[in-house]
Amino acid sequence: MNRLQDAYKETPFQVNGHGPRKIQVLKEAFENLDGQLESEMYGKGKLIEDFQEKMASVLGKEAAVFFPSGTMAQQITMRIWCDEKGLKKVAYHPLCHLEVHEEDGLKELHQIESVLLADKTRVIEFEDVTGMKEEVACVLLELPQREIGGLLPDYQTLEAISAYCKEKGIMLHLDGARLFEILPYYEKNAAEICSFFDSVYISFYKGIGGIAGAVLAGDNDFIEKSKVWKRRHGGDLISLYPYYLSADYYFEKRIGKMKQYYEEAKELAGFYNQCYGVSTKPEVPVSNMFHVHFDAPKEVMELILTEICKDADVGLSSYVREVTETISYFEVSIGDLYEKLPHEKLTDAFKLLDARMRANSDKT
Structure with a gap:
C-alpha cells in the first residue's frame, strides 16, 4: 500500500501535470471526429501523412514520421547515423534516456557504444564536445x-x-522530448532550435499530454531510412490513429500555453524555495519542469506530503525518491491543473510544508 499515492489521488486539487491519465483523455480527443474517417494502415494514409507533414513544418525539417515510442525512434536514429559514418559510437550525457532507462537497448540491439560527455551534475558544454x-x-x-x-x-x-x-562531420541529434516546453526560455520557435540539429525527436505525452507516441524529423533521406528501421523494430502497427490523432488534438490545445506553464513553474518554485529545508533545482526553472529537494529522508517526506494532502486538500506530489539517507526529492511538471488551483489553497499548503519541515528539523 502506498499511503502518499492514495492520499494524492483523493485530493481535490493537485499541482502537477494535466490531470489523471484516464480513458477520458482519449475520449475527449475523439469526441468531435468523424467516425467514418479512414485510419491509416501500416503507416500509410492521408490522416497520418497530413499530421507528419504538419510536424515537419513546425520543426523546420523536410520530413517527419510518427513512432509509437521515443525509445524506438532514438535508437533507430543512432543506428542510421552510425551506419552512415561506418562508426558504432555516439556521445551523450551520462543521464541520457538511452543510457539509464532503456536496458542497454542501443548496445544490445545495435552494438553501438556510448561515449559519456560532462558529468552527472551539469549539462553538456561546448568544451565537452570539442574535448x-x-x-x-x-x-x-x-x-x-x-x-x-x-x-x-x-x-x-x-x-x-x-x-x-558540422565542421567535423559529426551528426547532431536533438532529444526534444520536451522541446516545446523550453521555447519560452530561449524565446525562439521550434524550427529555430531544430535548425542546429540533423535529426530531432519530440514526444507527445509529456508537456503536450497526448496518449503516447513520438515524431522523428530530418531530411527526406534520413526519414526514409527511419521508416525501414521502424518496420524492422515492429513499429508499423496496422493502425496508430489513437496515438497521432490524440497527439494532434492536444498539440493544438496546449502548444499556445507553454509560456503560461513556464511562468507558473517559476512562481511555484518560488513557493518551494521559501520553505525551510526545501530547494529547487534549478532555483529558477528554465521550462515547465524542475526538481524539488528536501533536507529530510524519503520516509519522512512521504509522511509530510500525505498530511498536506489530507489537511490542505492539495497534492504536491504522489511520490518521493531517495537521494541519500537524509535527502530526498521529486519532480514537478506544470500543466493545466495548476491554473485551477485556488491561490489560498496553495498558500495554505506551503505554510503547512514550511511548518512540518521546521518541526522535523527540531526533532533531529
Missing part, C-alpha cells in the same frame, strides 16, 4: 536535461556545438 578523445558518429543533446532538474545550455552554446559538429 572528446574518441571519434563518434553522432552527438545527442537532450533539451532540457531532465534528470538534473531540466537544466539547459545557453543558446550560444547550441550554436557553437552545432557549428563544430
